[in-house]
Each structure stands twice: as C-alpha cells, then as structure tokens.
C-alpha cells in the first residue's frame with residue numbers, strides 16, 4: 020500500500036558542511052532501489068522531509084532516519100495512505116529557502132511553529148496547510 024510520511028527535525032552539530040549533498044546522493048541510490056520518492060527541505064538548521072512509497076519501505080526508512088545523529092527533535096506531522104505520489108518524479112529532491120517566495124516561506128515557518136508547539140492534533144485547518152505545502156513543493160524549483 021502506498022503511503023507518505025512528513026516530518027520536521029533540527030540539524031545537530033554532527034551535520035557537517037557538504038553533508039547535505041552527500042545525504043541526498045546516498046538517499047537517491049537507496050530510494051531508487053526501494054521505490055521511495057520525496058523531497059527534502061533544509062533552511063535555518065531545520066529539515067522538513069516527505070517520503071512516499073510502499074508503507075513498509077517508508078516506515079523502514081523512517082526508522083533509519085530517526086537514528087541518524089545528524090538531526091534530532093523529530094515531529095512526524097503527516098502520515099497517510101495515498102492513491103498516488105505527489106513527488107513521483109524525484110527519488111529525493113533537495114530544496115532550500117532561496118528556491119521560494121516570501122509568502123511560501125511564511126507557510127513553511129507556520130508549519131515549523133505549529134508542529135514544534137504540538138498544537139496540530141486539534142487543528143483541522145492544518146490539513147489545508149499541509150496540502151498547500153505539498154502543492155508548493157511539487158512545483159519545479161526556481162531560483163528567485
């Protein structure tokens with residue numbers, strides 16, 4: 020069954036310069052082999068990632084990810100069965116804040132704040148925000 024997981028995390032002091040490029044290079048190899056697609060956003064020392072694929076595969080990857088000392092403070096904010104992929108073209112796309120407009124960055128900050136404060140369990144309107152977030156991430160990156 021196809022599913023998606025979205026989480027945020029904080030980079031730790033173990034994350035070295037150039038690590039992100041290496042993470043993505045390795046991730047692409049692994050994800051391709053395991054039918055996983057997704058997007059990784061990194062800004063201001065924080066990660067936001069969506070991984071999608073067979074449920075057993077993404078749960079196995081999430082287990083690996085959550086043991087990686089280069090990030091911590093995980094909040095899984097999205098976990099759903101899906102009928103089609105949002106990021107099917109990308110084994111793992113990487114995005115940074117420079118790729119987005121101010122209004123889009125505001126939504127990202129919103130998501131980080133909502134989930135850090137853990138107020139998400141009650142808020143139905145966050146579903147709309149997550150959908151908007153996914154729609155923004157689906158667009159090809161443009162450097163503005």
Ligand SMILES: Cc1cc2nc3c(=O)[nH]c(=O)nc-3n(C[C@H](O)[C@H](O)[C@H](O)COP(=O)(O)O)c2cc1C
Pocket residue numbers: 042045046047049050059066068070080083084085087089090111
């Ligand atoms: C923010 C972040 C995102 C990552 N995304 C992926 C990913 O999409 N796919 C992947 O295989 N590894 C990813 N990794 C690397 C894994 O955490 C882990 O290092 C890798 O799967 C190798 O794990 P292993 O040594 O237990 O086999 C990511 C690491 C970080 C810090």
